[in-house]
Amino acid sequence: MKMMMNRLFGMAVLSGLAGCMALLPSVAEANGGGYTRGSAYGDILPFEMEEIGQVAMLEEDLQIDLWTSYADVKVTYKMKNTQNRPVKVRFGFPIEYTRLAEEESVRNYRVSARGSEVAARRVRQDVKPVKQEEQPFKPVSVQSTFAHPDDELEGIESWMVSELEFAPGEELDLTISCRVPHLEIHNSVSDNVDSYKTIAYRLSSAAVWNGPIRKGKITIMPRSVEADEVLVKAPANRFKREGDAWVWSFENLEPTLADDLSIAVEPDTQELGSTVVESPDSPQYSSLANRVQKRGSIWMRGLPAEGMKVTASSEQPALPPSAEGLPREFKAAGVLWDGTGERRVWGEGAAGDGTGESITFTLPAPVKLAGFHLVPGCRDLDDKPGLKEYGSVAEMEVIVNETWKKTVVFQPDNLSGRWVSLVQCPEEAKTVRMVIRKVYPGTKHDVTCISDVSFYTLLNKEPKIDPCR
Structure with missing residues (x-):
C-alpha cells in the first residue's frame, strides 16, 4: 500500500516595507475610507491610506540571518518626507498567508524610529475592501497538506500596521525586525522522504514609494545552516558571494516582481531505502x-x-x-x-x-x-x-x-x-x-x-x- 503525507512545518515569506505606506497630512485631512490599490500584487489594503508616494526611500539595509528552523530579519530604511509640511504616515509590513496560527507566522516583530519603539497592530487582509472597524481579525489555525510550496503563496494574510509622524522635510531611520519560520515541507511515501526549506522576500512591495530605492544593500548570512548549500534562486545574477554571505548592493532600483528574493535554505533532500x-x-x-x-x-x-x-x-x-x-x-x-x-x-x-x-x-x-x-x-x-x-x-x-x-x-x-x-x-x-x-x-x-x-x-x-x- 502506498501512502503520501505532506506536512507543512512553517513558512517564511517576508515582504519589504510595503509601498503600502499611507501618508496622511493630518488625521483630520484623511478621507476616512480610502483603500489604495497599486502594489505589485494588486492588493486592496485593509487600512486607510492617502497621499501615498510622498515619502522617499533613500536607503534600505536588509539583513537575513538563516538559522536551522527560522530566519531573523532586520531591515533599516532611511526615509525622507518630500513635503514642506508635516505628514502622518500609516504603514504596513505584510505577512504572507500560511494557514498557520497567527502567532506562528511571525515572532518578535519590532518597529523603532528616533531611538524609540513604534507601536504595531495586526490587521487582517480580506479578499474585498472592508473598513477596518468592520473587520475583526480571526487567527488562522488550520494546518493543511500541500504538494509544493507555491501552493502556499496565496497572498497577504495580514499587515503589521504602525503610524509615524514626519516633520517637514524630515529624514529618519526606521527599523523593523522579526523572526519567521522557514517553509519546511516533508513529503513521504512509505519509508522514503523528500524535504526542502525555502524563504522568500518580496522586495517588489516597495514599488509605490516616491521614486526608486536610492541605495540598498541586502545581506543573506547563513548562521546555523551550511553556507555552501544556500542557493539564491532569484533574482538571478544579482548577489555575490562574500565569505559565507551573499550580498547584493544596488542604486536607484525601482523594484518589480523580478526583484523578489527566493532562497533555498537547504537543497532538496531525498531519503531513500537501498x-x-x-x-x-x-x-x-x-x-x-x-x-x-x-x-x-x-x-x-x-x-x-x-x-x-x-x-x-x-x-x-x-x-x-x-x-x-x-x-x-x-x-x-x-x-x-x-x-x-x-x-x-x-x-x-x-x-x-x-x-x-x-x-x-x-x-x-x-x-x-x-x-x-x-x-x-x-x-x-x-x-x-x-x-x-x-x-x-x-x-x-x-x-x-x-x-x-x-x-x-x-x-x-x-x-x-x-x-x-x-x-x-x-x-x-x-x-x-x-x-x-x-x-x-x-x-x-x-x-x-x-x-x-x-x-x-x-x-x-x-x-x-x-x-x-
Missing part, C-alpha cells in the same frame, strides 16, 4: 547502511555504528532516573544513532560549562565522508521534560584526522538537529573529533550534551533504490 545489509532479526531499515540520501546533487549512504570506536575527554556520571524511572546515562559510546529507540546522549563531565571538551569518532576504515547529522543538546525522547535542563552546543570545531578543521554554529533550542557537511574535506576520514567551543547553558544541569550522531559516506554514483512498499 538495502545492502539483510538482517532477518531486525527491521529492514534499522541499519543506516540501508539508507541513502540525495542532498542536492550529492548521493550519500549511512554509516552504521558497528565497528566505530567513540571516546571522549570526559563523561558525566549517570544522574538519578527520571520521574518515569528511566535511566539517564551519558556515555560517549552510546551517542551514535543505531536505528533503535534507545537513549543516544553523550554528556561531558568536566567542571564548568563544557567548553573545550571533545568527543572523538574512530572509523573502522578510512572513508570519504559526506557529513554527519547530530542534535547539539540532550534529545531523549523518553525524558522530554528535562531536555532544556541540560546545556547544548552553541559552536563546535570539527577536526578530521587532526588536520582539516571546520567551525559549526548551532541554533539555540534546536533539538531537531542539523546537518554538517564534510564534502569540502579533501581527505578520507580516519577520525572525526568534535570540540565544544561555546555553549547554551542548561536551566538546571551544568552538563553540555550531544545526541543522535549519524555519519554518511560519499557515493560517486546513484545507488540502486528499493521500490516503495
